[in-house]
Amino acid sequence: MSKKTATKLPVLPLRGLLVYPTMVLHLDVGRKKSVSALEKAMVEDNQIFLVTQKEVSTEEPEEADMYTIGTVATVKQMLKLPNGTIRVLVEGLYRGRIESFQQSEEYDTVGIEKIDERQEATVEEQALMRNVLEQFEQYIQLSKKISQETYATVADISEPGRLADIVASHLPLKMVQKQEVLETLTLEERLKLILRTLSNEREVLGLEKKIGQRVKKSMERTQKEYYLREQMKAIQKELGDREGKEGETEELRERIYDASMPEAIEEKALKELQRYEKMPANAAESSVIRNYIDWLVQLPWNDETEDLHNIKRSESILNEDHYGLEKVKERVLEYLAVQQLTKELKGPILCLAGPPGVGKTSLARSIARSLGRNFVRMSLGGVRDEAEIRGHRRTYVGAMPGRVIQGMKKAGTTNPVFLLDEIDKMANDFRGDPSAALLEVLDPEQNNTFSDHFIEDPYDLSKVMFVTTANNISTIPAPLRDRMEIINISGYTEVEKLEISKGYLLPKQIKDHGLSKSQLQMRDDAILEVVRYYTREAGVRNLERQLATVARKAAKMIVSEEKKRVVVTPKNIESMLGKRYFRYGKAELEDQIGAATGLAYTVAGGDTLQIEVALSPGDGKLTLTGKLGDVMKESAQAAFSYIRSKSGELSVAPDFNKKHDIHIHVPEGATPKDGPSAGITMATALISALTNQPVKKEVGMTGEITLRGRVLPIGGLKEKAMSAHRAGLTHIIMPKDNEKDLDDIPESVKKDLTFLPVSHLDEVLKHALVRDSK
Structure with missing residues (x-):
């Protein structure tokens, strides 16, 4: 293979195209530089250098964007097209x-170094050429795209080089692979590369053929199953057999009516049922439509329970289930009375x-029982998806x-307590x-047309x-x-906790632990002992747990020690519940x-809060922890600012x-604390520390303070009053404007x-500080 340098030629970069030697090809040229290069070639010796872009x-x-090796070609013909591009024939x-x-x-x-190739083939190259032709023939039979x-x-x-180039031009190769063939200058290596490529292409075509045959068989099987299914439908219809989908649709139609x-x-x-009836059973949408119809027929549309218009009976049920809670009971009875008069x-x-x-939750259940309505509960804790309330579109x-709609289905009536x-x-x-x-659900003016994304049509919630x-x-x-x-x-x-324990909690725990009233007896003062020293809460949840512990201990004593009866008193309560958890009495033991x-x-009810002030030598730094x-x-x-402004009147050193x-x-x-009612407490503790006057131990206080002392x-x-009572305080300092709220506090x-x-x-300090202390 000999080499010699050719003259300089204009260059034509090709996009997504490659021209081998001896190939004749039409090209469409539109770029300004490329057109100029062609015109230059036509003016001189009709030769141009064709090279592929990377x-x-x-x-x-530019130079770096093109491959190094390309093809010198002759421009045979140029034709200007109406759209401004030039069609050129090159060889x-x-x-x-x-x-x-x-x-x-x-x-x-570009300056071109011409690469000449041998025309005669060696013995080894002739053998390779025969292999290439044999493989190419087999490829044509598989491909059916080459005549x-x-x-x-x-x-x-x-010629071995020309054979390799022509076969490569007929193969569906990527541009990088075609360029590799062009750049393989050794004839033997080029023929081996074509052989490897032909072998890969034949293997790919073979796999394509197998996949095609498999798909065809699958389609034929599906068509056969459809034909047999249609035949089975016709036979069932002739025999009057109502089994299968036809019988199912008739049953659904009856349920809709x-x-x-x-x-x-x-x-x-009914329209959805018609769609379901015509749809093949294995269609994906078939199960969606069936599920939709099932929901429609299972929802209560007109079924409702009759309210029990007997206020005395309802009152006795509420009292039976709950002790106290007079305002809530009164509101429910008012609702019943109005409904009895208006009928709607x-x-x-x-x-x-x-x-x-x-x-709260058990009271809602009691309301349903007193009204004679069905009860359904939905917990909203942690719900953060709107679809939980409104449902999902049927396309999902x-x-x-x-x-909400699920709850109505569970209730089975249009007027439950929800x-x-x-x-x-x-x-x-x-x-x-x-x-x-939920705004639409809980608005009496709108919830008669509640829209659920799944049901789509309005649903009436106004009776709920x-x-x-x-x-x-x-x-x-x-x-x-x-x-x-x-x-x-x-x-x-x-007092209420004592009554609740006696009337509700203790009997429930006795029953749950397999005991009888005669086997476990608990004196009132023992229950008060549990309330005061083992619980500190607004509700009765922990109290019920402690009573459950007492019941378990009693059950063990009856079984293991063969006792017939366990009587719980203040003396033996410690042996059952352990040491006291809380101190009952004064919040502080001394002034x-x-x-x-x-x-x-x-949010857990009222509580007492100790505020402490400590003074140390320094320069007036105020630290809050x-x-x-x-x-x-x-x-x-x-x-702090009020005390500084009134230091003389408060007997506090001005500096x-x-x-x-x-x-x-x-x-x-570790417990976060915030709120606007600790002002007078902080001021009192601060003045106490600055004047060395103790604060009365039996006094609790609440109220916000202004810079003028109001x-x-x-x-x-x-x-807050109930928490003070639990803590054993006897005096509460409160804002005068809150006197109206004293009516809400229980008499006990x-x-x-x-x-x-x-x-x-000034009035707070008068009541809170021990003035005559030294």
């Missing part, structure tokens, strides 16, 4: 390697708000109605806002009595809260300097803020507490 997307290729002459590259704005020029005339033309080629649906929904159900009333939306364990795989439990614990994220979806429960109403969105009538259940007093008892309101929220920190700052660092701490540092009203006085609590209404911090 990337098809490159619009203005490849020989391979060439770029030796130099000259770029210009008009067209690029026998083409093979005859190829078979007459005697029996469901007493509204006319529009019945019409839609849209269901009210009640929200029972209160701490855990006060009986596994679609089903929302939990409990939406833990409505304050819903969340929202990218899947939507379920609380917004919705009851919701919440621990903290502040987390319920305002539009949703506005639709509900909120009834607060603040918690139980000691202390720099420590005051505040009253707090939490105890995981306080922003509001409590601001209360401390306000109290106390320059000589002392002040540390205010609220114990139980005491502002607070919320949750009832819960009021009789043990002295309420001290105040409107200014």
Whole structure:
């Protein structure tokens, strides 16, 4: 193979195309530089250098964007097309390697090293040529895309290099593979490369043929099954056999008529049934339609229970199930009375708000029993997907109605008592806002046409009595809260807990543990012992757990020690429940300097809060600890500023803020605390520390303070009073504006507490500090 350098030629970069020597090919040229290069070639000796671009997307290729080896070709013919492009006929002459590259704005020029090839084949190359022809013939038989005339033309080629090039041009190779053939200059290696390529292509074609045959067989089998199925239908029809899908559709049709649906929904159900009837059983949509029809026929459309219009009976049921809770019972009885007079009333939306364990969920069940209605409960805790309420579109795989419609199906009637439990614990994220979806459910003016995405047609919820429960109403969105009538259940007093234990909790635990009333007896003072020293809560959930522990211990004593009866008294309660968990009595055992008892309101009910102040030498730095929220920190700052402004009247050194660092701490540092009612407590503790006057141990206080010393009203006085009563406090300092709330406090609590209404911090200090202490 000899080499010699050719003259410089204009270069024509090709996109997605490659021309081998001896090939004749039409090209469409549109790029400005390429057109100029062709015109230059036509002017001179009609020769141009054709080289393939590495990337098809490159619009203005440079030297680095092209392969090194290409084909020198002769331009046979040029024709200008109407769209502005030029169609050119070229014939490849020989391979060439770029030796130099000259770029210009008009067209690029390359210096070409001509690569000559031997025309005669060696013995080994002749053997390889025969193998190539044999493989190429087999490839043509498998492919059916290349004619026998083409093979005859190829078979007459005697030059090894030309044979390899022509066979490569007829194979469906990627551009990189075609370029590899062009760049393989050794004839023997090029023929071996073509052989390997032909072998791979034959293997791929063989696999394609097998796959095609397999698909054809599968289609034939499906057609055969369809034909046999149609034949079976015809035979069943002739024999009067109503089994199979035809019998199923008739059964569904009867169920649709029996469901007493509204006319529009019945019409839609029958239309869907017609679609189901015509659809093949193995069709994917068949099961979707069947599931939809099943939901429509199982929903209650007109079935409803008759309300029991007997107020005395309803009152006795409510009293039987729950002790206390007078306001809630009164509201239910009012609803019954109005319904008895009007015979029709849209269901009210009640929200029972209160701490855990006060009986909100069980009260809703009692309401259903007193009305004679079915009861269904839906927990909303942690629900964050709107589809949980409104359902999924039927286009989704596994679609089903929302939990409201599921609850109605479970209830079986159109007027159940529907409990939406833990409505304050819903969340929202990218899947939507379920609380917004509940706005339609809980609006008496709109819920007669509730729209579920799965059912699609309106469903009437106006006869449903919705009851919701919440621990903290502040987390319920305002539009949703506005639709509900909120009834607060603040918690139980000691007397109420005693009665609940005797009448409800203890008998239930005795029964659950396989005992009888004669086997386990618990004295009232023992129950009070459990209430005071083993529980500290607004509800009765922990109290029930402690009574369950007593019942277990008693059961063990009866079985293992063969006792006939166990009597629980204050003396032996410690042997059953262990050491006392809590201290009952005064929140503090003695009057202390720099420590005051505040009253707090939490989602778990009321609680007492100890606020401590410590002074140390320093330069007036104020430190607040105890995981306080922003509001409590601001209360401390306000109290600090008030004391500085009134230092003379309060007998506090005027420069106390320059000589002392002040540390205010609220114990139980791991528990977050916040709220606007700790102002007077912080101010009292701070003044006590600065004046060295103790705070009375029996006094608890609540109220916000202004910079002028005014005491502002607070919320949750009832819960705070009950927590003070539990802690054994005897005096409560409260804002004067909250006197109206004293009517809500149970008499059993009021009789043990002295309420001290105040409107200014001077009055707070008068009641709270031990003035005559030295």
